Amino acid sequence: MVHRPITAREVVMRALLITPGTASGLSLGDTLDPVPAANEVLVDVEHVSLNYGEIGFARAPEAERGAVHGWDAAGVVARAAADGSGPAVGSRVVTFGGGGAWAQLRAVPVGELAVVPDDVSLAVASAVPVAGVTALRALRRSGPLLGRRVLVTGASGGVGRFAVQLAARGGAHVVAVSGRGAGLAELGAHEVVSSLDDVGPLDVVIDNVGGPQLVRAWELLEPGGVVQSIGWTSGEPAVFQPYSTVGPAKSLTAFQMGSDLSADLEYLTSLIAAGALTVDIGWRGSWLRYDEAAEALLGREVTGKAVLDVE
Structure with a gap:
């Protein structure tokens, strides 16, 4: 499916969109703001982290042109969940999902996020979901x-x-x-x-x-x-x-990581806050440099995680 054109009256945000044929499979463009379900919060995204697998997926021929991809993001709750669950507006959160991370706004279920401890930066927290929970669950199993x-x-x-x-x-x-x-x-x-x-x-x-x-x-x-x-x-x-x-x-x-990451995200970020777990960010920069970050990641030049700052 190809995303339909945006009309002048619709509310739009900036996002990294899947764009087949480009070096990274991405381009920075406009897309519709997400509309949260009752059990979802709306997050102002400040940082996203990139994973090897999702960059590879964005470049795949079957990737959906115009879609917003991305699994890991951290930011601030702009709108609380309508059903009363989850954190309040203004809470600093780290989030996971099957897509939608590489954008200025993200709607995410309350079961896929955790409030970030005050002593942990949102940039560091954004690097945790896929990589951290994958490691944790693989070892547990x-x-x-x-x-x-x-x-x-x-x-x-x-x-x-x-x-x-x-x-x-x-x-x-x-x-x-x-x-x-x-x-x-x-x-x-x-x-x-x-x-x-x-x-x-x-x-x-x-x-x-x-x-x-x-x-x-x-x-x-x-x-x-x-x-x-x-x-x-x-x-x-x-x-x-x-x-x-x-x-x-x-x-x-x-191995497949699975879903319902909230408890594991809370556990891992608590370890980081206590100084018991280190997050290595080997590449960090503006999301305007997405091509550079993707190239470094796919070239296995990044030690640890690559983080983009959303502007």
Whole structure:
């Protein structure tokens, strides 16, 4: 479906719109203001963070021209939910949704947001939803962490840096894999490596890379272990040798974050406020520089998260 033209009488906002054929798959333009449902608040967006997967989606041929994409945004409540639920006008919030983040205004269900502690900046909070909750839920679904060996691939990225910290906080022995390993030991990694050549047996794998590295991680997995397959930034196929998936029970699990992020967002931002969780913003600038930010992210030049300031 192609979005219809805007008429002169309609209220419009600025937004990053999906625009096939451009370098980033985006352009800055006008679109209709969102109309909140009864259980949604209207948020004045101040910051958005970009994720590798959503930039890739914006560039896909099937992406809907003129749509407002984006999952992560933080800002201030401009209109409270009509049903009386959720935070009051003026509350500082971090939000998640299946789209609509890359705009001046966002309508978001109260179950997909959390009030941001006063000690946490909205720019930092905007980097939390997808990357932070993905790391948190992937580790939770992997079982107890205390004393177990947890491998995090793509550890310098957004999900990876959260996963390293949360796994270490859970008592795991953390092995971080990254070609750009600066700062990972300070975040809690016990081993920082650029390949799996000399890595010992593993109990849990948080995989953001896919391809041959996923195959090797599977080979290192102990009986009863689990691989959480989150991303595929390598873009390469994972080719398993015959019978390599036959033997003592272990699992390769397709991961999907899910919804209802409110409680997890509140938990993660409380850790940040307490100084127990670090958010690394490796790129930050005006949303007018969206092409530059997307190029840096897709080129894997960003350590941690990329954040755009909405003007």
